[in-house]
Amino acid sequence: MSVxxxxxxxxxPDPEGTHPPLDYPDYRSTELRAPSRPFVPIRxxxxxxxxxxxxxxxxxxxxxxxxxxxxxxxxxxxxxxYGQVLEDDGRPVPDTLVEVWQANAAGRYRHAGDxxxxxxxxxxxxxxxxxxxREGRFRFITIKPGAxxxxxxxxxxxxxxIHFSVxxxxxxxxLVTQMYFPADPLFFQDPIYNSVPEGARERMICRFDLEQTxxxxxxxxxxxxxxxxxxATPMENAQ
Amino acid sequence: MTTTPSQTVGPFFAIELxxxxxxxxxxDGADGAIWLRGRVLDGAGDPIPDALxxxxxxxxxxxxxxxxxxxxxxxxxxxxAWAILTLKPGAVAAPDGxxxxxxxxxxxxxxGLLHQLVTRLYFEDEHxxxxxxxxxxxxxxxxxxxxxxAAREDGGYRLDIHLQGPDETVFFAV
Numbered sequence: 001m002s003v004x005x006x007x008x009x010x011x012x013p014d015p016e017g018t019h020p021p022l023d024y025p026d027y028r029s030t031e032l033r034a035p036s037r038p039f040v041p042i043r044x045x046x047x048x049x050x051x052x053x054x055x056x057x058x059x060x061x062x063x064x065x066x067x068x069x070x071x072x073x074x075x076x077x078x079x080x081x082y083g084q085v086l087e088d089d090g091r092p093v094p095d096t097l098v099e100v101w102q103a104n105a106a107g108r109y110r111h112a113g114d115x116x117x118x119x120x121x122x123x124x125x126x127x128x129x130x131x132x133x134r135e136g137r138f139r140f141i142t143i144k145p146g147a148x149x150x151x152x153x154x155x156x157x158x159x160x161x162i163h164f165s166v167x168x169x170x171x172x173x174x175l176v177t178q179m180y181f182p183a184d185p186l187f188f189q190d191p192i193y194n195s196v197p198e199g200a201r202e203r204m205i206c207r208f209d210l211e212q213t214x215x216x217x218x219x220x221x222x223x224x225x226x227x228x229x230x231x232a233t234p235m236e237n238a239q
Numbered sequence: 240m241t242t243t244p245s246q247t248v249g250p251f252f253a254i255e256l257x258x259x260x261x262x263x264x265x266x267d268g269a270d271g272a273i274w275l276r277g278r279v280l281d282g283a284g285d286p287i288p289d290a291l292x293x294x295x296x297x298x299x300x301x302x303x304x305x306x307x308x309x310x311x312x313x314x315x316x317x318x319x320a321w322a323i324l325t326l327k328p329g330a331v332a333a334p335d336g337x338x339x340x341x342x343x344x345x346x347x348x349x350x351g352l353l354h355q356l357v358t359r360l361y362f363e364d365e366h367x368x369x370x371x372x373x374x375x376x377x378x379x380x381x382x383x384x385x386x387x388x389a390a391r392e393d394g395g396y397r398l399d400i401h402l403q404g405p406d407e408t409v410f411f412a413v
Contacts, residue, residue: 019245022352029351032281032285033350033351034352035402036404040377040410040411041412042412043373045332045334052308099255100255101251103251111250114250127254128255129255171413175243176245177243177244226240227243
């Protein structure tokens with residue numbers, strides 16, 4: 001990010017109830033990993049108000065189509081996942097890197113650690129990336145991921161989801177989240193979904209969009225991602 | 240509109256996030272290149288083999304507007320070890336108009352972390368600058384400061400990140 005002039009805009013803290021607590025016993029892996037001491041607040045400086053620039057080299061247009069990475073098409077329900085990266089006042093975030101990863105249609109990740117006895121798909125790797133356009137828009141073509149079991153508690157199943165990683169304009173806007181599908185019957189028993197306070201969880205659920213669905217080809221889902229918003233007034237000159 | 244909530248990266252992020260050039264903020268052999276290395280450890284002191292460390296920093300001139308990439312990304316291995324090849328940053332302007340000691344912002348993601356953690360890496364051999372740094376000065380004691388100061392070693396600097404426990408790293412709300 002280019003910072004050449006004196007005015008810096010800081011970012012507001014998110015309102016209470018936006019994010020999950022780090023210490024969330026229902027999700028067992030938090031037990032030895034959640035820090036026990038409170039975070040130390042610091043003033044945002046240039047380091048926190050700038051962000052890397054991507055787009056050249058690593059990201060090609062084909063990387064946004066997860067169904068075209070192999071000789072044949074993957075098994076499963078082809079879908080379009082599109083949306084905008086925005087700040088909380090609706091301002092789009094252009095030229096920012098969006099990375100996604102997911103299980104295949106059978107609920108299996110192409111990862112040595114995934115021992116779920118469901119088939120791997122030789123035509124599906126499950127990773128994709130793109131850079132948002134001038135209006136902050138992104139669009140992926142993929143297949144709908146399957147639900148899968150995990151060892152967190154008896155008969156635990158993850159609802160179908162796609163992982164999203166977004167950078168934003170500033171280090172403090174960095175966000176990793178998961179996108180869920182409407183009306184998933186597995187929500188009630190999933191501690192990762194439910195770790196987010198009531199009233200905020202629903203923001204992680206995409207919207208089925210008939211308008212963007214391509215007849216006889218693919219269903220479409222809209223998922224807008226909102227990053228931390230800016231302070232109303234600029235900070236003092238920091239250069 | 241309200242911010243989209245954070246979720247864990249989970250155990251399978253290696254499908255997408257680590258990439259071959261990720262740890263190389265500068266190419267191998269670049270003039271002045273240093274390795275920043277360390278481990279990520281849990282509350283039992285065990286290595287975390289499925290963490291992701293991202294770094295963000297100024298260039299040697301203390302600025303963010305040049306050609307210097309500034310961004311690094313390293314997964315951890317079976318021993319919880321991460322490594323990023325970069326240049327030592329210069330001093331960075333502070334919000335109040337003074338200077339901050341050379342530092343690298345670190346973001347840690349892992350299975351079991353429902354939100355990323357943010358900390359900073361400072362350099363052992365910047366004693367005077369560290370003593371005057373507004374962030375380090377704001378910490379309660381030397382033990383807290385010590386969790387952020389990387390030790391000089393052959394080829395670079397080393398800092399372990401303890402997510403929990405008696406040696407817990409200081410993490411920041413930014």
